[in-house]
Amino acid sequence: MIMGYYCARCKHVVEIDYETQGxxxxxxxxxxxxxxxxxxxxxVRAE
Structure with a gap:
């Protein structure tokens, strides 16, 4: 499963694969x- 994140320090977009890397x-x-x-x-429409 690959999720999209960005770094809080350098602001680069990083894709993290949970199974293979930390x-x-x-x-x-x-x-x-x-x-x-x-x-x-x-x-969302309220009912």
Missing amino acids: IRCNYCGYRILIKERPTMVKK
């Missing part, structure tokens, strides 16, 4: 990554 930025080695969120707003 949670670490490929560019600077920083271990704090922020999950990318979609830009569209999800609207």
Whole structure:
């Protein structure tokens, strides 16, 4: 399973594969990554 994140220090986009590598930025080695969120707003109709 591949998830998209960006590094909190260098702001590079990093794709993490949980099965093969640890949670670490490929560019600077920083271990704090922020999950990318979609830009569209999800609207739910209340009933």
